[in-house]
Amino acid sequence: MLSATQTVASLENTTKRYKNGVTAVDHLSLHLSSGQVIALLGPNGAGKSTAVKLMMGLSAPTSGTVSVFGSDPRNPHTRLRTGVMLQVGRAPEMLRVREHINIFRGYYSNPMPYEDLMKAAALEGLEDRFFGQLSGGQKQRVLFAIALAGDPDLVFLDEPTVGLDIESRRAIWAEIRALAARGKTVLLTTHYLEEADALAHRIIVMNKGRVICAGTPAEVKSMGAGYPSATANGFKIVRCATTLTADHLQAMPGVLAVSTTGHLTEITTEQPEAALREMLVLDRSLSALEVECPALEDAFLTLTAEN
Amino acid sequence: MSTPSVTLPVASSANPTSRAIRIFLTEIRYEVLRALRTRAFSLSSIGFPVMFYCLFGLMMNRNETIGAVAVAKYLLGGYAIFGSLGAAIFGIGVGVALDRSAGWLELKQASPMPPLAYVLSKVCMAAAFSLTIVSILTLLGVFFGHVQITSFEFLRILAIAALGAAPFSCLGLAMAFLVPPASAGGIANLIYLPMSFLSGLWVPLQFLPHVIQQIAPIFPTFHLAQIMYAALGASSEGAFSSHLFGLLGFTLIMLGITWLAFQRQEENA
Structure with missing residues (x-):
């Protein structure tokens, strides 16, 4: 049994520079620990896909080393232990779901039993459909099943639940948790911050080819709360329709930021009670009031914006 | 606490060679099946040479001969190669270009599939279409064009058509990796039609201008056609x-x- 801290895949000081001069990944170091779900977050162009492709052995690094199970990711033995789900625009459409799954199961020496796989990806009843006849969400589930076909120890999932309805998304989340519970390692890139928050043991936030921060979802949230003037991470977001000007609001004690979208004003403040008391007195017409805790999304936006 | 499931090696995995062979055979089988089921491809790649042969080889046939063989038999060779080229250029050139642009090729590459299995499955698909096209053209020629062909000659042209799938498939592969996927279809036609005409597959070379006869040997279709004509007992x-x-x-x-x-x-x- 692998210990919880064993590294199954890593990038060491890896740089990937394209011929057009763009540096997608810049002296990046990443470590994936066994049995963990790791979420890679970042805006478009942050280098997430490149980092994942380096670990899948689809792209060669300009410098630095990439190691998966202690060897080159392109090694056939390494590939027998990894499963990959990529954003695929079009798979062969005139093959049935059953055929696609079994072709990939055939690549591995110890594939996952067919029935288990269909259950895991919620594909029961769709086995005889042609890939081209499936809905977007169903196609996504076939690709998920393909990633799990070999019962791999390390699974790369690139935006696994994009285009899925809530029910299928929850089903896939449950499967990802079950994988980790069985000691498998999952690296997931996602645009759904909620997904990273719900699934990941560790979140790695990337921007411009570098890691900005990494930690548990709670740690990443508190790091995002690190506004220059913030003394604690207990700040709140107040949203409402108000006639008070942004300058006025900004001048109130504890207010860190004010922004306006449409008729709604958003105030980030360390002292929500004091701010609200003052606002309610000054603006009798204040309406549509909401107070919320900063979500991972806000932390994420703060972190990537600061860089 | 649940016990982690322990995976034991299955007996079938003990022999990597037999697994590799099984992967190759599966890949080939499904590639042929997929191509046959894709009607836009299967009907046009078989239909084009059949239509051309019917028009130029059979309907316009006035029982003339080229050297020692009837025109209908001579053109059978040319249109068989025309068919092989089409299957490879559209099946592989366009097919692989689309797999590449859609990310499907990367998914295959990231899997433990031996890359050669993918390539070989495409070549075998092209060969299977070549064999089908030659067989249909021969049947049409025999029944509607009074073509006289011995079984030995037929076996020879089958073998040549299968062999021809190799250079044409490699042309298709090169195309798939060079051409922007969105324009692959158009470029395929730009290669397919002029190359067929210029190497004398539609109209025998001796009836074409001298310049064309001079440049024809740069095309693989010319060389395969000469082998084909010789196998049919025609002048080459x-x-x-x-x-x-x-x-x-x-x-x-x-x-x-x-x-x-x-x-x-x-x-x-």
Whole structure:
């Protein structure tokens, strides 16, 4: 049994520079620990896909080393232990779901039993459909099943639940948790911050080819709360329709930021009670009031914006 | 606490060679099946040479001969090659270009599938279509064009058509990695139609201008056609070995281009 801290895949000081001069990944170091779900977050162009492709052995690094199970990711033995789900625009459409799954199961020496796989990806009843006849969400589930076909120890999932309805998304989340519970390692890139928050043991936030921060979802949230003037991470977001000007609001004690979208004003403040008391007195017409805790999304936006 | 499931090696995995063979056979089987089921492809790649042969070989047939053989028999060779080229250029050139642009090729590459299995499945698909096209053309020629062909001649042209799938498939591969996927279909036609005409597959070379006769040997279709004509007992140009070298050279050049383009793609992946 692998210990919880064993590294199954890593990038060491890896740089990937394209011929057009763009540096997608810049002296990046990443470590994936066994049995963990790791979420890679970042805006478009942050280098997430490149980092994942380096670990899948689809792209060669300009410098630095990439190691998966202690060897080159392109090694056939390494590939027998990894499963990959990529954003695929079009798979062969005139093959049935059953055929696609079994072709990939055939690549591995110890594939996952067919029935288990269909259950895991919620594909029961769709086995005889042609890939081209499936809905977007169903196609996504076939690709998920393909990633799990070999019962791999390390699974790369690139935006696994994009285009899925809530029910299928929850089903896939449950499967990802079950994988980790069985000691498998999952690296997931996602645009759904909620997904990273719900699934990941560790979140790695990337921007411009570098890691900005990494930690548990709670740690990443508190790091995002690190506004220059913030003394604690207990700040709140107040949203409402108000006639008070942004300058006025900004001048109130504890207010860190004010922004306006449409008729709604958003105030980030360390002292929500004091701010609200003052606002309610000054603006009798204040309406549509909401107070919320900063979500991972806000932390994420703060972190990537600061860089 | 649940016990983690322990995976034990299955007996079938004990022999990697037999697993590899099984992967190759599965890949080939489903590639042929997929191509047959894709009607837009299967009907047009078989339908085009059949239609052309019916028009030029059978309907316009006035029982003329070229050298020692009837025009209908001579053109059977040319249109069989025309069919092989079409299956490879559209099936592989366009098919692989689309797999590449859609990310499907990357998914296959990231899997433990031996890359050769993918390539070989495509070549076998092209060969299967070639054999089908030659067989249909021969049947049409025998029943509607009074073509007289011995079973030995038929077996020979089957073998040549299957063999021809190799250089044409390599041309398709090179195309798939060089051409922007969105324009692959148009470029396929730009290669397919002029190459067929200029190497004398539609109209025998001796009826074409001298300039065309001079440049024809740069095309693999010309060399394969000469081998085909010889196998049908018709007059052909040049020695068998020179055509074989021509085809081999073309195949190697195309493989080289594919390899370079593939390297470039990996660097930019």
